[in-house]
Amino acid sequence: MLDDTGPRTLFDKIWDRHKVLERPDGQTLLYVDCHLVHDGSAPAFQRLAERNLAVRVPRRTFATPDHYVPTSSRDITTIDNPEHRFLVEQLAENTAREGVTMFGLGDPRQGIVHIVGPEEGLSQPGILLVCGDSHTSTHGALGALAFGIGSSEVTHVLATQTVWQRKPKSMRITVEGDLAPGVTGKDVILAIIATITAAGATGHVIEYAGSAIRGLSMEGRLTLCNMSIEAGGRAGMVAPDETTFDYLKGRPYAPSGQAWEQAVQRWRRLPTDPGAVFDTEVTLDAAAIEPMVTWGTSPQNAIPISAAIPDPANEPDLDRRQGMEKALAYMGLQPGTQMTDVTVDRVFIGSCTNGRIEDLRAAAAVARGRHVAPGVVAWVVPGSGLIKRQAEAEGLDRILVDAGFEWRQAGCSMCLGTNGDIVAPGQRCASTSNRNFQGRQGPGARTHLMSPAMAAATAVTGRLADFRTLAGAA
Amino acid sequence: MSTQFTGIDAVGLPVPGQNVDTDQIIPARYLSRPRELGLAECLFHDLRFNTDGSEKPDFVLNQLPFRDARVVVGEHNFACGSSRENAVWAFHDYGFRVAIAPSFGDIFRNNCFQNGMLPIILPRETVDDLLAQLQAHPGVHVQVDLPSQTVTFPDGSQHEFEIDAFRKHCLLNGVDEISFTLEQSAQIAAFENRYGRENME
Numbered sequence: 001m002l003d004d005t006g007p008r009t010l011f012d013k014i015w016d017r018h019k020v021l022e023r024p025d026g027q028t029l030l031y032v033d034c035h036l037v038h039d040g041s042a043p044a045f046q047r048l049a050e051r052n053l054a055v056r057v058p059r060r061t062f063a064t065p066d067h068y069v070p071t072s073s074r075d076i077t078t079i080d081n082p083e084h085r086f087l088v089e090q091l092a093e094n095t096a097r098e099g100v101t102m103f104g105l106g107d108p109r110q111g112i113v114h115i116v117g118p119e120e121g122l123s124q125p126g127i128l129l130v131c132g133d134s135h136t137s138t139h140g141a142l143g144a145l146a147f148g149i150g151s152s153e154v155t156h157v158l159a160t161q162t163v164w165q166r167k168p169k170s171m172r173i174t175v176e177g178d179l180a181p182g183v184t185g186k187d188v189i190l191a192i193i194a195t196i197t198a199a200g201a202t203g204h205v206i207e208y209a210g211s212a213i214r215g216l217s218m219e220g221r222l223t224l225c226n227m228s229i230e231a232g233g234r235a236g237m238v239a240p241d242e243t244t245f246d247y248l249k250g251r252p253y254a255p256s257g258q259a260w261e262q263a264v265q266r267w268r269r270l271p272t273d274p275g276a277v278f279d280t281e282v283t284l285d286a287a288a289i290e291p292m293v294t295w296g297t298s299p300q301n302a303i304p305i306s307a308a309i310p311d312p313a314n315e316p317d318l319d320r321r322q323g324m325e326k327a328l329a330y331m332g333l334q335p336g337t338q339m340t341d342v343t344v345d346r347v348f349i350g351s352c353t354n355g356r357i358e359d360l361r362a363a364a365a366v367a368r369g370r371h372v373a374p375g376v377v378a379w380v381v382p383g384s385g386l387i388k389r390q391a392e393a394e395g396l397d398r399i400l401v402d403a404g405f406e407w408r409q410a411g412c413s414m415c416l417g418t419n420g421d422i423v424a425p426g427q428r429c430a431s432t433s434n435r436n437f438q439g440r441q442g443p444g445a446r447t448h449l450m451s452p453a454m455a456a457a458t459a460v461t462g463r464l465a466d467f468r469t470l471a472g473a474a
Numbered sequence: 475m476s477t478q479f480t481g482i483d484a485v486g487l488p489v490p491g492q493n494v495d496t497d498q499i500i501p502a503r504y505l506s507r508p509r510e511l512g513l514a515e516c517l518f519h520d521l522r523f524n525t526d527g528s529e530k531p532d533f534v535l536n537q538l539p540f541r542d543a544r545v546v547v548g549e550h551n552f553a554c555g556s557s558r559e560n561a562v563w564a565f566h567d568y569g570f571r572v573a574i575a576p577s578f579g580d581i582f583r584n585n586c587f588q589n590g591m592l593p594i595i596l597p598r599e600t601v602d603d604l605l606a607q608l609q610a611h612p613g614v615h616v617q618v619d620l621p622s623q624t625v626t627f628p629d630g631s632q633h634e635f636e637i638d639a640f641r642k643h644c645l646l647n648g649v650d651e652i653s654f655t656l657e658q659s660a661q662i663a664a665f666e667n668r669y670g671r672e673n674m675e
């Protein structure tokens with residue numbers, strides 16, 4: 001390509017390859033390889049129809065309902081709220097009319113859109129993928145450039161298969177060294193956000209690099225990239241390697257046969273060239289990362305589980321001090337309290353951050369032979385129907401149910417509660433999701449973010465817990 | 475269809491605090507509400523109203539001088555988080571046309587441009603100064619002029635802001651991006667041709 005002048009980053013290579021045209025002011029029209037849509041997209045389709053436009057490339061568009069589906073049943077008629085039901089029905093109608101593939105409620109492939117993309121092999125190295133959802137950054141784990149867009153932009157992509165962007169800056173976050181046993185992708189990303197803050201990567205595309213990142217499984221990388229947006233990042237990505245290829249091979253929409261070999265050859269040229277320059281570089285020591293948990297109402301309020309809640313009085317910046325005080329008041333917590341002394345009412349294991357098979361295995365490993373503490377209601381919500389099926393084939397559901405967890409159907413569920421799965425006001429929830437914002441899991445709900453093993457340990461002890469210290473822990 | 479925006483002279487609303495997220499701007503349970511019903515009531519809903527529907531008198535938007543605000547002023551990473559365009563719709567339906575902050579959630583900023591709303595980035599100290607003025611004299615006006623790319627603070631000081639020429643053109647003329655892009659269909663088709671071959675699909 002013409003732009004192939006000096007050493008380029010993974011991000012540069014994908015960006016350059018998707019440029020349709022560039023305006024003098026820097027706005028660039030980019031071609032979209034894969035567009036994922038979910039049940040929040042009704043207004044976007046409505047606007048398309050109002051303008052008498054059709055989906056330009058239906059075969060590049062895939063849909064699944066996730067935000068408004070019930071997790072107690074697969075029957076659309078059990079959705080009591082007419083607005084919610086309308087949205088799920090609209091997705092089916094709109095995609096059928098436009099010839100777009102949908103994995104609907106009765107299809108085992110249905111699930112959270114960011115789980116389904118990688119699982120079906122739709123998310124691939126080197127592609128540009130968009131979706132009307134901020135956690136689209138997830139798909140960058142496969143070496144794609146993937147970012148969230150708004151509803152108007154969804155209409156734009158449906159109509160033109162392109163999106164206008166101004167090239168973001170680049171940031172490389174290098175995590176070198178070995179992660180301690182039991183430290184997961186979730187802990188790594190929470191540690192990163194605690195370090196660079198929730199606004200740290202605003203306007204940047206992040207590339208995660210270093211031996212600790214390369215050592216993560218694909219599931220771990222998906223968790224990591226998922227929360228790039230919580231660091232303010234436009235997107236997050238990991239260079240494709242053998243882990244990526246092993247994960248993708250044989251998936252329904254991945255290339256096969258000779259096309260697979262050719263694709264892998266192309267993908268091997270994607271990683272950042274030696275000498276390529278990033279606008280910002282951040283380095284973390286993997287060995288220093290502990291299992292993390294949040295205490296406040298921003299993902300940047302993450303600390304090791306072994307720590308105590310920080311005291312706002314020690315924060316010199318007035319703005320930040322007031323923010324901390326507000327967060328503590330909302331969370332009903334006192335400075336100096338050990339995190340492991342905080343009791344919970346609810347546990348939620350699921351979401352596009354941690355609703356994959358590896359996450360459910362980690363939770364089941366902790367739950368095996370134990371029981372959910374009295375007074376705690378713990379849910380496990382698989383990220384997709386296929387994950388649910390696999391977990392059942394492995395017997396994970398029985399372990400979890402025997403331990404007193406509720407085993408539910410796939411969907412976004414209690415991550416944001418749009419389907420009605422909410423945490424009651426004032427209740428405290430240990431959650432494997434990605435946002436601990438005020439009211440995120442329901443009005444007045446208090447959220448603590450953590451990994452699946454930690455959430456399971458919290459469920460069985462009734463208080464925020466380090467699963468490594470449970471009696472008899474392996 | 476995008477609406478036109480050229481400028482405004484209106485009350486400024488101070489929303490202090492970093493990382494104000496779009497879940498605060500419009501709680502998730504209102505995302506399924508049809509736009510036709512209007513989203514003005516949903517704006518900052520849980521910060522603005524008690525559970526019985528009564529107003530929380532402490533919340534800035536409930537204070538008399540700020541009720542007619544049309545320019546919202548926030549701090550770093552304003553409107554971060556979820557991509558919900560409903561956050562912009564809620565501001566817009568209430569009557570807001572301008573948002574000023576040292577930095578925005580990227581998706582919110584893009585969404586503003588799609589709805590005839592202007593997001594302005596100014597240096598942190600400048601925004602702090604503006605917030606202080608709005609808090610010291612509730613109800614004072616902020617003036618924004620898009621053609622000259624200037625904001626005039628209540629104290630009369632003027633500040634220039636940056637905006638992409640394309641975005642500016644779209645706002646000034648109420649042109650919507652889709653119409654513009656559709657005019658480039660030939661270029662998109664040419665790209666698709668070339669691209670299909672390169673990818674050996």
Ligand code: SF4
Nearest residue numbers: 135351352412415416
């Ligand atoms: S699981 Fe949560 S964060 Fe992920 S797409 Fe669903 S609502 Fe959004």
